[in-house]
Amino acid sequence: MTTSSSAAAAGLPAGVHGTADPRFDSAIKTFARVFAGRRGNGGALAVYRHGEPVVDVWAGAADAHGTPWTADTGAMVFSASKGVSATVLARLADRGLLDYSAPVAEYWPEFAANGKARITVTELLSHRAGLSALPAATPGEVLDHELMEARLAAAKPDDLLGAPIYHALTIGWLMSGLARALTGRDMTRLYRSEVADPLGVDGIHLGRPPAGSRTRPAHLVGSLKTLAERSIPAPVAAAVPRLPRLLRAPLSSIYVPGLESIFRGDDPAILDTALPAGNAVCTAAALAKMYSALACDGYVDGRPYLSTPTVRELERIRTYRIDHSLLVPFWHLGYHSLPAARAPRGYGHVGAFGSTGWTDPRSGISVGFVHNRMSLTWSPLDQTLVVALLHLILRAARDPALDIRQRTTAGAA
Template sequence: MTTSHSAAAAGLPTGVHGTADPRFASAVTTFARFFAHRTTNGAALAVYQHGEPVVDIWAGSADAHGTPWTAETGAMIYSASKGVSATVLARLADRGLLDYSAPVAEYWPAFGANGKSRITVTELLSHRAGLSALPATTPAEVLDHELMEERLAAAKPDHLLGIPIYHALTIGWLMTGLARAITGHDMARLYRTEIAEPLGIDGIHLGTPPAGSPTHAADLVGSLKTLAERTIPTPVATLVPRLPHLLRDPLAALYVPGLESVFRGEHPAILATSLPAGNAVCTARALALMYSALACDGFVDGRRFLSANTVRELERIRTRQLDHTLLIPMWHLGFHSLPLPRAPRGYGHMGAFGSTGWTDPDSGLSVGFVHNRMSLGWSAIDQIFVVPLLHLILRAARHPAAEFAQPAAGAA
């Protein structure tokens, strides 16, 4: 792997910094097309193969002022946070503190209220707990994670109990409530003690990294950030509750009148709370390293992070039913399938605007992709950008490194 951080010396496209094995040139070039020379947004991509770093690149800007993105720049990864939160629970399960087949109420007695005593940890993590809809909530209450845990523990499951429907926000508080009941600690601390410290990294945080951390959170930038500075008109805000169930159920998992307010300002409130379903701030390198443990039977740098048995449990799809919101059978234990023709067993978690952590047990690959663009014009492309990127990474990974170490045929 090239070690120079000079783009020219490293053979990287202009505007891209870091290191990359030459086999992955097509993926690097594609990344550069979308993020090199950006003066208001940026991104990073990291790839591990069989536990070894093969790509660690970044480009663009960390804010609208043109501050360069660096190796230590992290971005809020939205729902890709769920994969980190699920890994926290996997660590607890690995030590025998959590049984996926047991009722949630066995660990968190308050959760057993209102007919929830038989819901298992597996059902909860595969989005079948009937708790996808947010209780009547204000934006300020969304930011109070302990309050949301208490409300969900007391809530009655809705008509979708047992049916997979994406618990877009509630799954984070449910995972935290479960983890807190077992350990006495919230997810912000567990991200550090169960993920970052055992991996020997800094670049995984819940919310804004603390003072003194080498990880710096990129600003949220783009047209949707600008729109968030305004208030959605009341007629629009009152429309959602009147929609038919087929449309209302998916929206109820996300919709809170006035929620746009948590994205406002230079220091948005969403980054000042614990939202384990959506506000992790990660570097691409750290995210890829965490998923590398799942690609390598639980090992990282020769140290065991998870047992092979626990990793096998994470790989299994838990329901083949179509998700009521996302319309594909996909749920693992807090992760979702993200299969490709070359990686049918691939899984991880994608977030809004496309930030993704992913692993493929067959090829030993893991990928972390993060960026800070929240743009209406780019949103459709950004959301699926990682899919062709993964295709290029998988194709490159099939070639032995030795093929690229020799001069090309006919070279002088």
């Protein structure tokens, strides 16, 4: 990667590093306004078009000490992890190990307990298994992924079985339990063997990157991270089961008393478990490259990663019913699209606070957007920023004169 003497000379906004095709200036400037020059937090944005990288930029800091964000800085992407986990299962389906229309129990016999024998893989991946609520657990038990898989296999579905309701954390253990039944391996290993290694990237990990990885996880920062350093008072936590169902359902899917403790410190315990619904650590560039396979009929770097028929299966919406918890997404096979007016085309998965992997096969575009901010003040902007970025990126992709000329700033790693 070449460098120039200044961001201005390269044409990128001050404080933004990396490379970008000039046609995507509007998206880069929007990204810069939110992240450039931030000492306590930062982020990265990457775009592929027809399998070629056209944007790979980053800005801000990887921690509260001001450590600069670099090309190898990864962020915990929260629910954007689900898109990576779904891609693992797509690879297994592509090899004939998994039929999406088959009952889950055909592969994972323990899952048949308590009336779940007929739930299909498609129903599970489209959040219709009736298992959205976290099983009763301590924070330590939540970190034991094999225990959580076993509890969900034994659980009885609730009365929303068959209806879409966001399985915020449980979907990850359900996917990993299924994958373990198919392969004998856990999701941490499958992230490497089915995603990172075939793609040739060192920027997609489940939990903490292993020794020897170039990826350095950014610290979580912001007011909500500060709140997590304290314990939620017991009376407040105990009130969750008594809330009206509309409020209780989403909270019961993400919280058990004391769960805030797993986010504490610069080296939080959440990084030391396999939480396929929420603790992937990704660079923007690696996430964008994974989704480029879905934008390009399954091909990456000229090689097949998924068959075209499998990619077409992933593109199909599986339920048009509005989710009972989120009230918005249309579910695919572990991914989602957005039914709102003027929503960006395509599908992927957005995470808490806005980190996202996305693909739009019609334009050949894929996007990775990651950051490390957990802030109550910034959250409304962070959660919706990717929608604005996607609009600007897709608008640029429709420009018939788009080329892949690139430019680079000083300080690129």
